[in-house]
Amino acid sequence: MIRKPLVALAALTCAGVLWMPMMEARSASDPATIVKERQDFMGTFWPSYLKEFAGIAKGASTDISGVPAKAAGLAADARKIVGYFPAGTGRDAVPKSRARPEVWTDQAGFEAAAAAFVKEADKLEAVAKEGKLEAIKAQIGATAQACFGCHEAPVKGGGKYRFEEK
Numbered sequence: 212m213i214r215k216p217l218v219a220l221a222a223l224t225c226a227g228v229l230w231m232p233m234m235e236a237r238s239a240s241d242p243a244t245i246v247k248e249r250q251d252f253m254g255t256f257w258p259s260y261l262k263e264f265a266g267i268a269k270g271a272s273t274d275i276s277g278v279p280a281k282a283a284g285l286a287a288d289a290r291k292i293v294g295y296f297p298a299g300t301g302r303d304a305v306p307k308s309r310a311r312p313e314v315w316t317d318q319a320g321f322e323a324a325a326a327a328f329v330k331e332a333d334k335l336e337a338v339a340k341e342g343k344l345e346a347i348k349a350q351i352g353a354t355a356q357a358c359f360g361c362h363e364a365p366v367k368g369g370g371k372y373r374f375e376e377k
């Protein structure tokens with residue numbers, strides 16, 4: 212597991228250039244629809260990207276030809292996360308949501324966790340272009356690890372910003 216210095220993280224967050232919440236990522240305005248869209252969106256990370264990456268990381272596949280394009284897609288989607296969490300879309304408004312109140316009460320921490328994920332996805336995109344299997348495997352691990360900054364891997368698992376599914 213790779214630990215990033217907090218300083219680097221803070222610098223990244225302050226830079227603000229790499230990190231711009233994209234509110235246009237969502238089209239709806241009523242909280243229940245936003246939550247539905249956000250859960251559908253979060254649900255795409257595994258089938259669209261991580262599933263293929265996990266096969267490579269575990270050694271089940273050595274075909275890395277698709278990684279550069281997938282990593283670019285992941286990096287683009289990573290930037291959309293924060294835009295799916297407008298104020299007023301927590302569990303108090305939409306009981307189906309598993310977003311913890313900390314998403315909004317600790318917004319800086321939440322955005323930093325999202326920025327850390329963007330950073331690792333960007334790094335994966337860069338490493339993928341170099342085409343070295345071992346380096347790609349290591350960076351896949353670091354990227355997946357960045358999901359855990361917000362919640363655990365098991366889909367029902369909880370975490371800092373997500374309630375466990377009972």
Ligand code: HEC
Pocket residue numbers: 246249250251253254256257261292307308309310311314321322324325328354355357358359360361362366372373
């Ligand atoms: C910045 C924080 C953050 C990061 C980073 C993050 N998630 Fe999430 N994720 C959340 C929150 C909060 C929810 C709960 C949303 C809700 O229920 O309203 C969630 C929900 C989910 C869900 C459940 C969707 C559903 O149908 O209810 C999945 C699956 C998921 N995330 C996968 C991932 C994967 C895979 C990664 C990394 C590639 C990742 N997440 C990175 C915050 C994050």
